[in-house]
Amino acid sequence: MVNLVIVSHSAALGEGVCALSQQMLQGKTNCRIAVAAGLDDPDFPIGTDPVKVMDAINSVADTAHILVLMDMGSALLSAETALELLDPEVAAKVTLCAAPLVEGALAAASIAATGASIERVKAEAENALQAKRAQLGVEENAPLPPPVALAQAPGESAMTASWVVTNPHGLHVRPAAHLVAALSGFNAALSLEKDGKCISPITLNQIALLQVRCGDTLRLIAQGPDAAAAIDAFLALAQNQFGERPGTAGTATELPAKITGVVHWLAQDNAPFTPEALSRSTASFSALEQAINHTLDDLLALAHQAEHDGLADIAAIFSGQHTLLDDPDLLAETRTHMQQHQQSAALAWFQVISGVAESYRGLDDAYLQARYIDIDDILHRTLCHLLSIPLAVPTFPAGSVLCAENLWPSLAMQLPVDEVRAICLRAGSPQSHSAIIARQRGIVILTGLEDTLDNWQEGEAISVFSTGKITRPGAEC
Known part of the structure; x- marks a missing residue:
């Protein structure tokens, strides 16, 4: 007997696929179906959890074989991780299947209900798209269109569009990410050119390192079937300041003029x-x-x-x-x-x-x-x-002034604002994302203080001003 496990990022999708597949069983009990879908977090419910996958497999492990079907991405990784967590005897029963989730699950349930072998069930699931392909007239095993090589310079058939960047900080990470998203997926060879240097516009690091500033002229070069569509997408995004609303990037929430608190050092074990x-x-x-x-x-x-x-x-x-x-x-x-x-x-x-x-x-x-x-x-x-090192967010007493060498942007987002009133960093920049995030969350942050922090003691009372001034008992910085 072959039982099935459905792994999906969405609890609604997983349960829906299970309900459809149950209908294929027509009341037969020789195939059971378990679901591991979504996360148990009401704020962030989309995702997959290896432990949930392991539990789902164990719940239908009273059989000779278990076929696991997954939707995409981390669902596969969660299933692979679950295999490592399982008892070896149970893991040996599991087969991971590359079939499309919906069609594959329906086909697998239908044939598993007949008592077919694991090989037959897996094959039916993986071939589940053939009926749809035949109905739509898609040739079996038709090759995908070949990728188009990157165009380094415009040729006779190339299309180009130029734009003078008006974003105050140029194409930094956020607008560059919007550009990558807008231009990904076109069947065209694309180059982004500034001052004679061409890079791929679908690689964020290359765009960022091109150092596109306010006032720079960018030219998109496109060749291929979707060249015109890519050009249109580029110009539409550029006209919208590459997805960056005017006047909002890096703006700060109104900050208190003065914060008085107690110094607490952030321990960093590198x-x-x-x-x-x-x-x-x-x-x-x-x-x-x-x-x-x-x-x-x-x-x-x-x-x-x-x-x-x-x-x-x-x-x-x-x-x-x-x-x-x-x-x-x-x-x-x-x-x-x-x-x-x-x-x-x-x-x-x-x-x-x-x-x-x-x-x-x-x-x-x-x-x-x-x-x-x-x-x-x-x-x-x-x-x-x-390395399996926990990523726990440190806690501090209410009213703390957090001191550290530097601060990750992710931690700036996670620090409780009722605990951390101000942040003082030896390094860093007021233009860093850590500083931008802290300010928008209402936390006073001072960066680049260097040796100013020398001799600051854990538990010491201190006052931090949003203007950058710092006062200590008996001294002023």
């Missing part, structure tokens, strides 16, 4: 993230892929949290980080590092992402340069997932 420590990691490349997908889920959750709090501009920051991380070139470069230098996955990823951060640090545009902290944040988060 020992697990040294090159020496990472070189000893035994985590596999597939584990790194899972860690990246967990980080992508984290960034979506942060974006949803910001939207829920009415902070659309902050949501765009985390959406931009998501686009930046979801770049297959980063994984490809990491694999190359592993092969050429015999490095662990953790060390190779550390070196690749640290290299991206250094590229941002080396920019001469202060606004773009400040984005290095976003890259460091992403690196820290993925390594924590890879």
